Amino acid sequence: MFFKKNKNDKSKTVEITDQNFNELIMNANVPVLLDLWAPWCGPCQMIGPLVDELAEDFEGRALIGKVNVDSNPKISEMFGIKSIPTLIFMQRDEMVQRFSGLVPKPNMAEILEELILERNKVL
Secondary structure, X not given: OOOOOOOOOOOOOEEOOOOOHHHHHHOOOOOEEXXXXXXXXXXXXXXXXXXXHHHHHOOOOOEEEEEEXXXXXXXXXXXXXXXXXXXXXXXXXXXXXXXXXXXXHXXXXXXXXXXXXXXXXXX
């Protein structure tokens, strides 16, 4: 199996909306990974569980959020989203990396680890 099932049904990922984006993302004190997705998107359904695992793995060290592009057009417009899934990595309210399509979990984890190390050097 490519991903483990969470022991609890409560995901550690944060639902990011047009309404809470500024409060949660722009003021984040940790690196951020945003998964822009839609319920009808097959590849999004494949990457979603990996993002959920990362949220558990990086709890307290990074903020992992999901943005439903159908329900949050302002965020989609802000980032110029043309295809999904799109993963956006942010540090200090700036986008530092962006990927469209499927990205392996180890690659996402490596980017987050690098952002955490970079953040810790600044602090």
